[in-house]
Amino acid sequence: MTFENLGLSADLLATVAREGYTEPTPVQSAAIPLIIAGRDVLAAAQTGTGKTAAFVLPILENLRHTANEGFSPARHPVRVLILTPTRELAVQVSEAVKTYGRGVPLRSSVVYGGTRIEPEIKKLWNGVEILVATPGRLLDHVGQRTVNLSQVEILVLDEGDRMLDMGFIPEIRKIVGHIPAKRQTLLFSATFSTEIRKLAGEFLTNPEIVEVAPRNSVADNLTQVLYPVDQERKADLLIHLIQRDNMEQVLVFTRSKLGASRLASYLDRRGVSCSAIHGDRSQAERTRALEAFRGKWVKVLVATDVASRGLDIEDLPYVVNYELPFEAQDYIHRIGRTGRAGASGTAISLVSPDEVNELRAVQRLLKKAIPCAIVEDFLPDPDREPAPERRFGSGSRGHDGGSRSREGWRPAAAMR
Numbered sequence: 404m405t406f407e408n409l410g411l412s413a414d415l416l417a418t419v420a421r422e423g424y425t426e427p428t429p430v431q432s433a434a435i436p437l438i439i440a441g442r443d444v445l446a447a448a449q450t451g452t453g454k455t456a457a458f459v460l461p462i463l464e465n466l467r468h469t470a471n472e473g474f475s476p477a478r479h480p481v482r483v484l485i486l487t488p489t490r491e492l493a494v495q496v497s498e499a500v501k502t503y504g505r506g507v508p509l510r511s512s513v514v515y516g517g518t519r520i521e522p523e524i525k526k527l528w529n530g531v532e533i534l535v536a537t538p539g540r541l542l543d544h545v546g547q548r549t550v551n552l553s554q555v556e557i558l559v560l561d562e563g564d565r566m567l568d569m570g571f572i573p574e575i576r577k578i579v580g581h582i583p584a585k586r587q588t589l590l591f592s593a594t595f596s597t598e599i600r601k602l603a604g605e606f607l608t609n610p611e612i613v614e615v616a617p618r619n620s621v622a623d624n625l626t627q628v629l630y631p632v633d634q635e636r637k638a639d640l641l642i643h644l645i646q647r648d649n650m651e652q653v654l655v656f657t658r659s660k661l662g663a664s665r666l667a668s669y670l671d672r673r674g675v676s677c678s679a680i681h682g683d684r685s686q687a688e689r690t691r692a693l694e695a696f697r698g699k700w701v702k703v704l705v706a707t708d709v710a711s712r713g714l715d716i717e718d719l720p721y722v723v724n725y726e727l728p729f730e731a732q733d734y735i736h737r738i739g740r741t742g743r744a745g746a747s748g749t750a751i752s753l754v755s756p757d758e759v760n761e762l763r764a765v766q767r768l769l770k771k772a773i774p775c776a777i778v779e780d781f782l783p784d785p786d787r788e789p790a791p792e793r794r795f796g797s798g799s800r801g802h803d804g805g806s807r808s809r810e811g812w813r814p815a816a817a818m819r
């Protein structure tokens with residue numbers, strides 16, 4: 404399959420080529436022709452599958468034919484509304500719209516909470532055809548009548564599963580109440596749960612279903628590995644691995660905001676450059692942290708699950724689960740930040756003996772054991788309760804270096 408077969412016009416094909424995309428990803432091959440044909444689409448695609456381009460490119464294709472080059476704001480009503488669960492994702496999608504839409508005379512903008520509303524209002528007044536928004540802030544604009552949604556032709560709900568998790572559905576219902584019933588609606592979600600299908604039934608009309616990655620699958624080019632270690636030694640093991648493997652860009656997940664800031668300051672004190680991104684930080688701080696990480700000014704970005712949602716950092720080589728997530732599904736989301744769009748990546752989990760239940764849940768979801776690697780000096784202390792031998796199974800211990808990965812060293816037992 405090539406981009407030429409998908410129905411995109413020459414200038415969008417040129418954009419795609421300029422981005423260095425040689426062939427469409429599976430979700431793009433499936434979704435782009437359907438969206439160009441005006442169909443409602445329910446697509447299962449995780450972040451990292453090229454899903455943003457899968458809806459942005461055909462939307463640009465459809466709108467460009469009727470783009471108005473007039474100056475007056477009245478000639479630039481909101482025609483496309485893209486809703487995202489988090490501000491980071493909103494910013495990212497809006498950047499994608501700008502990148503892919505460079506040659507198309509359409510105005511785009513983004514609105515999200517946690518920042519001043521006045522600059523957003525100014526932009527909206529100038530006229531915006533493609534608006535990316537988080538639900539709460541958009542409703543603020545609707546309430547203040549600083550945005551008019553009565554001419555929306557296409558509605559996109561991005562990361563629908565996360566919208567559900569974060570309790571945004573009542574807000575989305577309100578927003579949809581301001582949009583014409585006759586519209587094209589696209590719903591993207593990492594997974595197809597019963598709730599997502601219900602949501603599709605509520606907002607979509609006779610949708611085409613696109614399901615490219617099997618449920619709960621992980622990209623093939625992703626190496627997963629776990630290191631057993633006591634909780635209080637994880638930070639030192641992390642530093643050891645960063646140094647040993649010369650890691651240059653590592654996204655590290657912690658369970659809590661407090662854990663994220665504590666780890667970040669510990670790494671900092673130990674001379675590992677890093678920044679943190681979590682819900683307690685202001686939008687400006689989060690943006691700065693992300694920029695520093697993207698620009699490789701810092702090696703490590705420590706993040707919580709919610710804050711990291713939708714982060715798109717090109718060619719991210721390493722993701723580390725400093726702690727396994729409480730929700731196994733979040734493991735898939737986390738490691739989806741690496742090994743994207745064909746690049747290779749490594750997902751490392753630092754697992755302490757008391758995380759055996761979380762490990763079991765993750766491995767059940769993956770339907771396989773995560774290969775285990777050992778750094779001798781950091782093995783959990785067997786005198787501690789619970790004993791790691793019992794928890795993780797027993798086996799001869801290897802050395803740090805060479806082939807460290809041993810499926811046989813049985814955290815696999817945790818699957819049962």
Ligand code: AMP
Pocket residue numbers: 423424425426427428431449450451452453454455456715716717743744
């Ligand atoms: P997304 O799933 O939308 O978050 O996209 C993940 C990454 O894949 C982004 O960095 C895109 O720039 C990149 N990407 C999107 N489509 C393609 C493609 N056809 N070939 C290579 N990379 C792509």
